Structure formats: C-alpha cells, structure tokens
Ligand SMILES: Nc1ncnc2c1ncn2[C@@H]1O[C@H](COP(=O)(O)OP(=O)(O)O)[C@@H](O)[C@H]1O
C-alpha cells in the first residue's frame with residue numbers, strides 16, 4: 001500500500017505547489033489523480049520516487065518511508081517502482097526488446113549494467129512481457145519505428161521488467177489517439193488486478209478516470225480536495241476539483257467537447 | 258522568433274532616425290569592407306616593394322613547371338624502394354589509427370565529465386576550458402613539446418597526436434552527449450539505474466552515429482597530422498620519406514609518387530567515411 005502523509009512542496013522561495021497532501025493507493029486498484037493542469041499532479045508523482053525532493057511529509061510504500069532512504073536505499077526502492085511517461089522516454093534507436101531489458105538494469109552490478117549483460121531467463125521474460133502487451137512480433141523493431149501507442153506499451157513492459165510493486169503513470173495517454181488510449185488503459189487495469197500492483201495515474205481526462213479508476217484523488221492548486229471511490233464522484237465533486245481558476249476553465253471546457 | 262529578430266537592427270544603428278541618410282549596409286558589413294580594402298592595399302604594397310632576391314619570375318615559373326612535371330607526370334621511386342614507401346605509408350596509417358582509437362577511448366570518459374547534462378557545471382566548465390587550451394596549440398607543437406621530454410621519435414608522435422585528438426574529441430563527444438534527451442536519462446534513473454550503466458546503455462546507443470562520424474573526421478585529421486609529424490619527429494613514416502626525398506635528395510619523382518600514395522589513402526578514407534555515414538543516416 002502507498003500512503004502519502006502531509007506532503008508539502010515549495011518550488012523556489014514561495015511557490016507553494018503541494019499543500020498538506022494526504023492520500024492512499026491500494027494494490028490491485030487503479031488510482032487516478034485528477035485535477036486542472038498546474039494543480040500539482042506531476043509534482044506528486046515525481047515526489048513519490050524522489051525525482052524531485054519534497055520539503056516535508058512521509059511517503060510510505062508498504063510501511064517504508066521513501067524519503068528516509070539513503071542513496072543506495074533509494075535506488076533499491078526505485079527499482080521496484082515502475083514509471084511510464086507521456087512521451088514514453090524510450091531509447092529510440094534501440095529495439096523494443098532492448099528497451100524492455102533496461103527494466104533490469106537497476107538490479108545489476110555497475111559492470112554488468114554498463115555492459116548490458118542479461119541472462120537467458122531475463123531475455124525470455126522480456127519477450128513474454130512484450131507478448132503480454134501485444135507486441136510479440138515487434139520485439140526486434142527499433143522503437144522509433146513504432147507508433148505512440150506501441151511505444152507506450154513497450155514502456156509498460158519495461159516497467160513490468162522491474163518486477164514492480166507500483167507503477168507511476170504521468171499522463172500516459174495524453175499523446176495517444178482513442179484506440180491506443182483504450183488499449184493502454186485496459187492493460188493498466190488488467191495489471192492492477194492480475195499482478196496486484198498499485199497503479200497510480202495522473203490524468204486530466206475525467207471521462208477516462210471515471211471509466212478505468214477504482215479510486216480517485218482530486219487535486220486543485222496543490223491541495224487534495226477529494227479522495228474516494230470512483231462511484232462517489234459526482235458533479236459537485238468535479239465542481240470542487242475543477243474549481244474556477246483560469247487553468248481549470250480551459251481543462252473543463254476541453255473535456256466537454 | 259519574429260519578435261526576437263526585430264529589435265536587433267535598432268541596437269546596431271541607435272542614432273539612425275535623426276539623419277535623413279539611409280544606409281544600405283549594416284555596420285558590421287561596413288567594417289568588413291574596410292578590413293578587406295586595408296588588406297588589399299597591404300598586399301599590393303608588399304608585392305611592389307618585395308625583395309625578390311634578383312629572382313626572374315619568368316625563369317622561376319619555368320622551373321616550377323619543370324619540377325611539377327617531374328613530380329606529377331613522372332612519379333617514380335628514388336633511393337627508396339616501392340616496398341619501403343608502402344611500409345612507411347602503412348606506418349602513417351597505423352599511427353593515425355592508434356592515436357585516434359586511444360584518443361577516442363580517453364576522450365569518451367573525459368567527455369562524460371564535460372557534458373553539462375551529466376556532470377556538475379564547475380567540472381564541465383573546467384574540463385572544457387582545459388580542452389580548449391590544448392586544442393588552441395597545434396598538434397605538431399604538442400609533438401615537439403613531448404619530444405623534448407621523451408626524445409624525438411615515434412613515442413613523442415603517438416603521445417602528441419593522441420593528446421590533441423583527446424582535446425578535439427572531448428569537445429565533439431560532450432556536445433553530442435548534451436544533445437541526448439534528459440527525459441530518457443530520467444526514465445532509467447527513476448528505475449534505480451546507476452550513473453555508468455545509464456551512460457553506456459542509454460546515452461551511448463543514442464549517439465553512436467555522431468561519435469563515429471566525429472571519430473572518423475579526427476582519423477582523417479590524424480592521418481594528415483601523422484604525415485607532417487613524421488617529417489618533424491623522425492617517426493619513420495611516410496612524412497619522413499617525403500621530407501627526405503624533397504629536401505635532402507631533391508628527388509621530385511619520388512615526391513610525386515608519395516603525394517599520389519597519400520592522395521590514394523585520402524580517397525579511400527573519404528569513401529569509407531561516406532559509406533559509414535550513409536549507413537548510419539539510413540538507420541536514423
Ligand atoms: N521545476 C519547477 N519549478 C518551479 N515551479 C514548478 C516546477 N515544476 C512545476 N512547477 C509549478 O508547480 C505547480 C504544479 O505543477 P505540476 O505538478 O506540473 O502540475 P500538473 O502536473 O498537475 O499539471 C505549477 O504551478 C507549476 O508551475
């Protein structure tokens with residue numbers, strides 16, 4: 001279970017980006033963080049694996065505070081947290097298979113990692129994972145020759161290769177067409193159920209969150225304004241999350257179309 | 258873009274609105290014209306007052322013609338056999354290859370420290386400054402400097418050539434490294450991958466085409482340098498033979514042959530580099 005307690009983050013001197021953020025995310029569930037752009041969704045996600053250092057609070061993954069870990073400890077924790085990105089962030093001249101294998105680099109010694117020495121089991125597993133996301137026949141294709149949706153699925157397979165407890169997804173479908181969106185979201189939901197993963201997704205599309213999430217965290221201007229089961233999200237809640245700031249207006253109207 | 262380009266002319270001609278005079282050319286271009294005119298005057302003056310040591314230009318051009326004819330229309334071996342020349346040529350190519358490879362490996366590791374997206378900025382700045390200093394001094398001087406320490410010969414040539422290659426390649430490599438996307442680096446960092454595995458598994462594969470291309474350009478430079486350095490450092494390579502044939506034995510037939518041999522190598526290098534670049538461009 002992921003438990004975020006009283007997380008505060010200030011960029012620079014006085015830009016208060018996260019204010020006393022508290023929420024939990026359970027294994028086996030898709031948890032969606034929704035809110036207008038600039039609300040702090042990315043900041044939360046990147047605080048969880050400490051890509052950005054927060055100011056104060058606790059981030060407990062199965063009871064262990066990620067913020068208290070030393071450098072080596074943090075690397076070990078990060079290895080069990082997969083992350084997928086809006087822009088996929090694959091090494092594009094490499095093949096899908098090579099990118100998936102990168103998910104194991106964090107578990108290797110420096111030398112084995114530098115040389116990219118993978119065991120036969122690891123290679124087999126990578127192929128199986130590509131199969132699992134429906135890309136078996138693309139294993140030896142360079143990633144820059146794949147479509148956006150396919151690249152995102154390679155990204156998911158790479159995250160799975162880490163044997164993660166949790167996968168953080170920052171706007172994973174923002175660059176995808178509706179068909180690829182469905183494929184990717186279906187995979188993420190299936191992974192949460194089948195592998196009992198914590199799937200934490202930043203989304204700005206409310207409808208997608210409603211369709212796929214079990215649990216919703218609503219954020220506005222760096223503060224959590226709602227947390228609860230997806231079926232308890234009603235118009236009042238959405239009003240509160242997308243409260244009329246200038247940023248919020250554009251997002252809401254974009255979603256209405 | 259458009260907004261950026263607008264204010265610039267203003268800063269060049271700040272007092273323009275007051276006078277009615279309209280100039281067609283900008284200040285920098287006026288300066289350029291002035292400099293060119295100055296150079297032309299100096300050239301004419303020096304030619305007119307040149308101490309030509311009783312040289313008769315007609316005769317001089319005639320003997321130049323004779324020598325060029327001997328060199329390029331009648332190339333041949335002189336006191337050295339063709340085999341000796343070929344062996345010397347191989348020495349030059351090997352010298353260039355060795356120094357380029359050594360330089361490339363050393364330069365890659367230093368370039369990691371000189372890349373702003375990987376190293377702390379004080380380190381990157383320091384390394385870049387030192388490398389710029391080394392580059393500013395020509396290769397041949399480095400060879401001579403090292404030959405003071407190590408004695409004239411092949412080792413001074415190797416060390417001097419490598420030294421300058423490193424400085425050159427560090428600049429090229431570190432700039433290539435800086436072009437790799439921060440996001441892909443971060444993706445691996447987020448999964449707990451350490452620094453060196455990221456360098457070799459993420460950055461290196463992304464910049465292989467650029468690295469190859471720069472390394473090959475440096476190989477061509479090093480071949481030319483190896484010839485020049487051979488003459489100076491007595492490294493028994495083709496440059497040394499060229500120097501002896503031209504300035505010692507005055508055998509212009511052999512000079513011509515050597516020049517043709519060098520030309521052949523240069524053409525082969527150019528062809529290989531075009532192939533290589535074509536190959537990697539196709540795949541990127
Ligand atoms: N590196 C940064 N430096 C300063 N402010 C930042 C930085 N990154 C994000 N912010 C600010 O923090 C707030 C939250 O940003 P972000 O987490 O990216 O929002 P979201 O992902 O919900 O769109 C925004 O107001 C943004 O301007």
Ligand SMILES: [Mg+2]
Pocket residue numbers: 041042043171202
């Ligand atoms: Mg964001």
